[in-house]
Amino acid sequence: MSVNRFLRPPGARTEKEFLSRCLQCGQCAQVCIFDCIVMHTGFNPFVAGTPEINPKVAACHLCMRCSAICPSDALHDIPIEQVRMGFAEIDRKKCYQWAEFLLCRSCYERCPIKWVAMKLERGEYPVITDKCAGCGLCEHVCPAKAITVTPTRYVEKGRKKDGGK
Amino acid sequence: MMKKPSIKTYRRLCQLLIIVLFIVIPVLNKNRYSLLYGNMLSFHFWVIPLADPLAVLQLTLKNFSITFDSFVGAFLSLLVAFGLGTVFCSWMCPFGFLSELAVNFSKKFLPRNYKGPGIVASGFKFKLVIFLVGIGFFLIFSTTPVLNQLSLPAWYTRFFQYFFGQGYFSLSILVIAAVLLIEFIAQKRIWCRYICPQSVLLSLTKRLNNKRLIVGFNPEKCRCKGAREHCTESCSLSLKPKNVWNLKDMECTNCGDCIVACKQVGKALTFQVGGGKRDSRGEPL
Numbered sequence: 001m002s003v004n005r006f007l008r009p010p011g012a013r014t015e016k017e018f019l020s021r022c023l024q025c026g027q028c029a030q031v032c033i034f035d036c037i038v039m040h041t042g043f044n045p046f047v048a049g050t051p052e053i054n055p056k057v058a059a060c061h062l063c064m065r066c067s068a069i070c071p072s073d074a075l076h077d078i079p080i081e082q083v084r085m086g087f088a089e090i091d092r093k094k095c096y097q098w099a100e101f102l103l104c105r106s107c108y109e110r111c112p113i114k115w116v117a118m119k120l121e122r123g124e125y126p127v128i129t130d131k132c133a134g135c136g137l138c139e140h141v142c143p144a145k146a147i148t149v150t151p152t153r154y155v156e157k158g159r160k161k162d163g164g165k
Numbered sequence: 166m167m168k169k170p171s172i173k174t175y176r177r178l179c180q181l182l183i184i185v186l187f188i189v190i191p192v193l194n195k196n197r198y199s200l201l202y203g204n205m206l207s208f209h210f211w212v213i214p215l216a217d218p219l220a221v222l223q224l225t226l227k228n229f230s231i232t233f234d235s236f237v238g239a240f241l242s243l244l245v246a247f248g249l250g251t252v253f254c255s256w257m258c259p260f261g262f263l264s265e266l267a268v269n270f271s272k273k274f275l276p277r278n279y280k281g282p283g284i285v286a287s288g289f290k291f292k293l294v295i296f297l298v299g300i301g302f303f304l305i306f307s308t309t310p311v312l313n314q315l316s317l318p319a320w321y322t323r324f325f326q327y328f329f330g331q332g333y334f335s336l337s338i339l340v341i342a343a344v345l346l347i348e349f350i351a352q353k354r355i356w357c358r359y360i361c362p363q364s365v366l367l368s369l370t371k372r373l374n375n376k377r378l379i380v381g382f383n384p385e386k387c388r389c390k391g392a393r394e395h396c397t398e399s400c401s402l403s404l405k406p407k408n409v410w411n412l413k414d415m416e417c418t419n420c421g422d423c424i425v426a427c428k429q430v431g432k433a434l435t436f437q438v439g440g441g442k443r444d445s446r447g448e449p450l
Contacts, residue, residue: 016308017228019308019309020224020227020228020308020309020310021224021227021228022309023206023207023216023217023220023221023224023235023310023313024206024220024310024313024319024323025202025203025204025206025207025208025216026203026204026323026326026330027202027203027207027209029326029330029331030190030191030194030202030203030326030330031194031199031202033197035331038330038331038333039323039326039327039330039331041327041331041333041335043314043336043337045309045311045314046307046308046309046311047309048314049206049313049314049319049323050309069202069209071203071207071209071214071216071232071234071235071238072207072221072224072232072234072235073232
C-alpha cells in the first residue's frame with residue numbers, strides 16, 4: 001500500500017468524473033467538522049486543491065456536510081448507505097478479537113452504519129459486509145492496525161465501474 | 166473641511182477588504198463559523214453562491230451539465246462584468262492588488278523605464294490564446310480543469326486555506342512572489358495583461374454590453390495635448406486612458422486611477438455609461 005493512499009470524500013463520483021467536476025474550491029474541507037477532509041497540496045496541476053481524506057490521520061464520520069455544500073455536484077448528496085468511498089478489510093491475524101488476544105470491539109462501536117456495514121459473527125467477531133461505505137473510521141480506531149481501507153478509486157478501472165458513487 | 170475621498174480610496178478599501186477577508190475566512194471556518202466558505206474559484210456567502218466563470222465553463226464543457234449553484238455563481242460574476250466592465254480585476258482580485266502595488270512601488274523607487282504601451286499593444290490576444298489552448302488541453306488530454314491552476318487569486322486564497330485549515334505552508338506564495346518580482350523589475354503588469362485566462366470571459370462579457378460603465382473622454386476639456394500625460398502615467402496597466410472610451414476596448418478595468426489623475430488637470434476623463442466621446446454636457450459628440 002503506497003504512502004499516498006487517500007480516500008475521496010463521501011458521495012464522490014467515480015474518480016474521472018469527480019476530477020472533471022471538482023471546482024477545487026475547498027468548501028468541503030472548510031465545512032468538515034471533523035477536520036478529516038484536507039485539500040491535496042503541491043503543484044501537480046491534475047490533483048492540486050482537490051479534497052482527500054487520510055483515515056489514519058482523521059476519519060470521515062459520514063455526516064455528509066461536504067456533499068451538501070459541494071457547489072458543482074462533484075460530491076453527490078446521497079444517503080450514507082449508498083456511499084462507497086472504499087472497502088475495509090480486516091486482517092484476522094492481527095485483529096485482537098480474531099486472534100483471541102483481547103475482547104475488542106472498537107471498530108464495531110465506531111462504525112457509522114453498524115450492523116449494516118459491519119456485523120459481529122457469533123456476537124463477538126467483527127465482519128465487514130459488502131455494504132461497507134469505506135469511511136475509514138474503523139481503520140482510524142483499530143488498536144491493532146488490523147484494518148485497511150482500499151479507496152474505491154483504485155479498483156474502478158475494470159471490475160467495479162460505478163464504485164465511486 | 167474634510168476632503169471628499171477619491172475613487173482610489175474606495176477602491177483600495179475594497180481591495181484590502183477582499184485581501185483580509187480571504188485570510189479571515191479559513192480562520193473562521195476552523196472555528197466553525199458557517200456563513201462564508203470557499204476560495205476565489207467558488208465561494209458562497211450565506212445562500213448566495215459566487216464562482217469563477219472560467220472554472221464553471223470548463224466543467225460545463227466537459228460534462229455537458231451544470232448545477233444550479235455553479236450556474237448562479239458564474240452568472241452573478243458575469244452580470245457584474247456585463248454592467249460595470251472588468252471591475253473584478255481592479256476592485257476585487259487580490260493578485261491584482263499586489264501586482265498594482267508592486268508596479269507602483271517600482272515606479273517610485275526604480276528609475277522609470279516607460280516605453281510606450283507595452284511589448285504588444287493588445288495583451289488580450291495573448292490571453293485569448295492561453296485561454297483557448299488551456300480549454301483545448303483540458304477537453305482532450307485532461308480530466309482536471311487545468312486552467313484553474315493558472316489563477317493566481319485562487320492560489321492566494323488557497324495558500325491561506327492550506328495554512329489555517331490544515332497547517333500546511335504552501336509554496337504557492339513563492340510563485341506569487343516570483344511573479345510580483347518580475348513585474349516589479351519590468352514595471353509592467355505582465356500577468357494581468359498577457360497571461361491571466363480568468364479575465365478573458367469577463368472581458369468578452371463586458372464587450373457584449375454597449376451601455377456598460379466605461380472611462381469617457383472629453384477632448385474639449387483635455388489640457389495636456391502633446392505634453393506629459395498624467396492619465397497615461399497613472400494607468401498601472403500602461404494603457405492610454407484617452408482611448409478606452411472606444412467600446413472595442415478589452416483591457417481597461419475601470420479602476421479609475423486616470424480619472425483621479427485627470428481631476429487635477431482638466432477633468433476630461435470621467436466614468437460614463439455607454440461608449441463614444443461626450444462633450445461637457447454629456448451629449449454625444
